[in-house]
Amino acid sequence: xxxxxxxxxxxPAGKKVDxxxxxxxxxxxxxxFGILANHAPFLSALKIGILSxxxxxxxxxxxxxxxxxxxxxxxxxxxxESAERGSEINVERAMKAKERAERLLAGExxxxxNFNETRAxxxxxxxxxxxxxxxxxx
Amino acid sequence: xxxxxxxxxxxxxxxxTSQITRAMNMVAAAKLRGAQDKMEAFRxxxxxxxxxxxxLASGDSSGSFPLMEEREVKKVELVVFTSDRGLCGSFNAxxxxxxxKHLKKYEAxxxxxxxxxxxxxxxxxxxxxxxxxxxxxxxxxKFQMFHxxxxxxxxxxxxxxxxxxxxxxxxGAFHSVAVQxxxxxxxxxxxxxxxxxxxxxxxxxxxxxxxxxELMVTLQPLYLNVQIYHAMLEVGASEQAARMTAMDAATxxxxxxxxSLTTIxxxxxxxxxxxxxxxxxxxxxxxx
Numbered sequence: 415x416x417x418x419x420x421x422x423x424x425x426p427a428g429k430k431v432d433x434x435x436x437x438x439x440x441x442x443x444x445x446x447f448g449i450l451a452n453h454a455p456f457l458s459a460l461k462i463g464i465l466s467x468x469x470x471x472x473x474x475x476x477x478x479x480x481x482x483x484x485x486x487x488x489x490x491x492x493x494x495e496s497a498e499r500g501s502e503i504n505v506e507r508a509m510k511a512k513e514r515a516e517r518l519l520a521g522e523x524x525x526x527x528n529f530n531e532t533r534a535x536x537x538x539x540x541x542x543x544x545x546x547x548x549x550x551x552x
Numbered sequence: 553x554x555x556x557x558x559x560x561x562x563x564x565x566x567x568x569t570s571q572i573t574r575a576m577n578m579v580a581a582a583k584l585r586g587a588q589d590k591m592e593a594f595r596x597x598x599x600x601x602x603x604x605x606x607x608l609a610s611g612d613s614s615g616s617f618p619l620m621e622e623r624e625v626k627k628v629e630l631v632v633f634t635s636d637r638g639l640c641g642s643f644n645a646x647x648x649x650x651x652x653k654h655l656k657k658y659e660a661x662x663x664x665x666x667x668x669x670x671x672x673x674x675x676x677x678x679x680x681x682x683x684x685x686x687x688x689x690x691x692x693x694k695f696q697m698f699h700x701x702x703x704x705x706x707x708x709x710x711x712x713x714x715x716x717x718x719x720x721x722x723x724g725a726f727h728s729v730a731v732q733x734x735x736x737x738x739x740x741x742x743x744x745x746x747x748x749x750x751x752x753x754x755x756x757x758x759x760x761x762x763x764x765x766e767l768m769v770t771l772q773p774l775y776l777n778v779q780i781y782h783a784m785l786e787v788g789a790s791e792q793a794a795r796m797t798a799m800d801a802a803t804x805x806x807x808x809x810x811x812s813l814t815t816i817x818x819x820x821x822x823x824x825x826x827x828x829x830x831x832x833x834x835x836x837x838x839x840x
Contacts, residue, residue: 428593
């Protein structure tokens with residue numbers, strides 16, 4: 415095994431991941447990026463998407479939303495608002511969220527006085543990523 | 553002296569109260585543990601976040617961001633965090649007193665003050681001041697990030713629109729289970745603190761994606777969320793700790809009252825027995 419990098423995924427509810435891995439791939443705002451061991455110091459904002467990492471033969475995918483990533487001294491820290499593994503995703507809830515967001519964006523939201531289009535857009539993105547990660551294609 | 557029956561009733565009443573206070577004490581203890589765990593879990597996030605923020609701030613940037621703009625302070629907003637429920641000793645009263653003190657101070661300086669109350673108790677205690685702009689209720693103890701986000705966007709929108717020039721948080725900080733003190737923390741304008749000994753340019757070799765300015769723009773709203781969420785967590789834990797102590801004191805007080813009432817009850821009982829004996833003896837004497 416070659417060199418590894420320490421990966422840390424921290425959410426307000428605690429540390430989600432803290433282990434040494436071979437490679438991390440994450441969705442940056444200006445495109446996906448990969449991090450290997452001894453990466454140069456790096457700071458990037460993150461999009462809603464899937465963070466994946468490999469450790470030997472093990473490959474893990476985590477859904478992350480809203481945050482940023484800092485790499486320094488062979489350590490990659492991801493500070494995100496939420497992080498969920500595929501097995502932790504509530505498919506039913508994600509489906510409902512998707513339908514609601516779609517309805518709102520389709521025009522129903524305009525009738526509401528506190529309608530926030532960006533928010534609905536983000537909710538839709540989150541639910542789509544969740545469903546994708548949970549292994550359902552819609 | 554109160555009649556035997558009255559005293560007996562009173563004793564049962566006090567005993568029932570003490571059952572309630574003891575139960576509340578235990579519930580608060582359990583909830584406190586939960587709240588402390590949440591605080592513990594949140595700590596790595598804040599630490600890392602502040603590190604990155606100061607790292608960014610010490611880097612080269614154009615240095616002018618709307619959320620960091622320092623203007624002449626004419627209007628101040630105080631965000632007061634209290635609990636939603638009472639029966640927790642002087643916890644809420646202390647926070648409100650602190651808020652009141654700051655309000656007076658700013659008004660003495662000729663500034664306009666508005667209040668934003670998070671938590672039902674603070675709202676109730678402060679609404680008579682006529683300075684409360686808005687109140688958030690029933691969100692304490694749920695520890696939801698999106699509540700913090702709501703509050704943050706509420707406050708920052710007003711700051712950006714120039715309706716307020718300075719925002720401060722007032723909350724009950726959790727020092728230990730026995731000590732909770734009101735604390736004041738500045739929120740807006742954002743002043744990232746650069747740790748001592750670290751000079752600008754330390755992080756010059758970082759690769760920023762997108763640019764450092766854009767990163768600042770994304771991170772600053774997050775920074776507000778973090779600060780507000782932190783205050784909410786502290787208040788959540790402090791509230792339970794304060795309630796635990798208050799209920800413990802109440803249970804002890806109940807025990808004392810039951811003790812002194814029992815003495816009264818026994819004295820009354822004895823007096824009654826003596827009286828009856830005297831009657832009987834008197835009756836027997838008369839028959840001789």
